Amino acid sequence: MKEKIWLSSPHMGEKEMIYVQEAFASNWIAPLGPNVNGFEHDLETYLGHNVHVAAMSSGTAALHMALIILGIKTGDEVICQSMTFAASANPIAYQGATPVFVDSEESTWNMSPEYLEEAIQDRIKKGKTPKAIIVVHLYGMPARIDEIMAIARKYGIPVVEDAAEALGSTFNGKAIGTFGDIGILSFNGNKIITTSGGGALVSTNTDYVNKARFLSSQARDAAPHYEHSHIGYNYRMSNVAAGIGRGQMEVLPLRVQQRRSNYQYYKKAFATIEGIEFLEEPGKSYYSNHWLTAILVKNSNFTREDLRLCLNENDIDCRPLWKPMHLQPVFADAPYYGKDTSERLFDIGLCLPSGSNLSITDLERIVSTVSTIYDYVGVPHLIKTSV
Ligand SMILES: Cc1ncc(COP(=O)(O)O)c(C=O)c1O
Numbered sequence: 001m002k003e004k005i006w007l008s009s010p011h012m013g014e015k016e017m018i019y020v021q022e023a024f025a026s027n028w029i030a031p032l033g034p035n036v037n038g039f040e041h042d043l044e045t046y047l048g049h050n051v052h053v054a055a056m057s058s059g060t061a062a063l064h065m066a067l068i069i070l071g072i073k074t075g076d077e078v079i080c081q082s083m084t085f086a087a088s089a090n091p092i093a094y095q096g097a098t099p100v101f102v103d104s105e106e107s108t109w110n111m112s113p114e115y116l117e118e119a120i121q122d123r124i125k126k127g128k129t130p131k132a133i134i135v136v137h138l139y140g141m142p143a144r145i146d147e148i149m150a151i152a153r154k155y156g157i158p159v160v161e162d163a164a165e166a167l168g169s170t171f172n173g174k175a176i177g178t179f180g181d182i183g184i185l186s187f188n189g190n191k192i193i194t195t196s197g198g199g200a201l202v203s204t205n206t207d208y209v210n211k212a213r214f215l216s217s218q219a220r221d222a223a224p225h226y227e228h229s230h231i232g233y234n235y236r237m238s239n240v241a242a243g244i245g246r247g248q249m250e251v252l253p254l255r256v257q258q259r260r261s262n263y264q265y266y267k268k269a270f271a272t273i274e275g276i277e278f279l280e281e282p283g284k285s286y287y288s289n290h291w292l293t294a295i296l297v298k299n300s301n302f303t304r305e306d307l308r309l310c311l312n313e314n315d316i317d318c319r320p321l322w323k324p325m326h327l328q329p330v331f332a333d334a335p336y337y338g339k340d341t342s343e344r345l346f347d348i349g350l351c352l353p354s355g356s357n358l359s360i361t362d363l364e365r366i367v368s369t370v371s372t373i374y375d376y377v378g379v380p381h382l383i384k385t386s387v
Pocket of ligand 1: 058059060061087136162164165188197199
């Protein structure tokens, strides 16, 4: 049997173990320490634009912190991109608030500015101004963030950028995650860099970042004993995990290059197959880390499911796009604004193996498996629509 090719697996550099060993040698096996400070500093330098960073135990924890800091509470409404991973929306429910979902637009697959404004206006008409907007940069592709920020500012609503998948992406040269009032990152095992599990809260607002550090380490007031005037959380990143993160930061630019080159490889290889379209940067302002190469299958002879099963049966991992939140049973009662863009993308979209550690042999195997699709679906070669 052939070795399995994963969708996106961890890819260590050469320095991670050194930082982790330092944590052991100095006995900083704690949710704070020099690696946490160092990792935060490395992220601040990489992102630029005077941002401050608080390292967290996960991207989900960072999102939850962001909503707490913005004062989201029971009964509030928070606008959220519908097409995303559930972790973008779950923290809204943790706070007892209601998510209001907004459809995607075709060019970036992210939040539609048009439906965002429609949603805001309608919620205001119904008597409730949304308290925050969560916009996501799926698969590393920057959302139409300039338009979204302009709409948010017009109505005075703070923006949380879910940049879990987009570290290394930019819009007009500015790092994704630094546009909103708060941004969040994820270092889960499948992300462009990983700390095995981890996340970060990003903001130019020092009060927000200091508050995140305080609340995420059990909200201990300054006193010799344990004194608490706020509800706290145990959401800080450990010094061991941050050691992995420091090593990963040294290879981040290379990882971006490797993921982008996977995308280029697939694009060239599939150019002759009819009806395979890529999630592409829609203009010069957009620079995607291409965390995952995502395609749409619009071929009359085979479907997305045919292609997914054909790859899976050959031990090649690939996944449908995120199923929109407004279609999820758990959010069935939540308001939704838009039409069927995210639903259509979900029906025909597929994420291809995209790890920065894919070898050329892996890529060749993936492409040659895709090229067997007509045989897989039993379409006679004579009526093949591709070369
Ligand atoms: C879009 C998006 N938001 C949030 C998260 C949550 O991050 P984490 O797994 O670090 O909690 C993820 C990934 O897991 C994600 O892909």
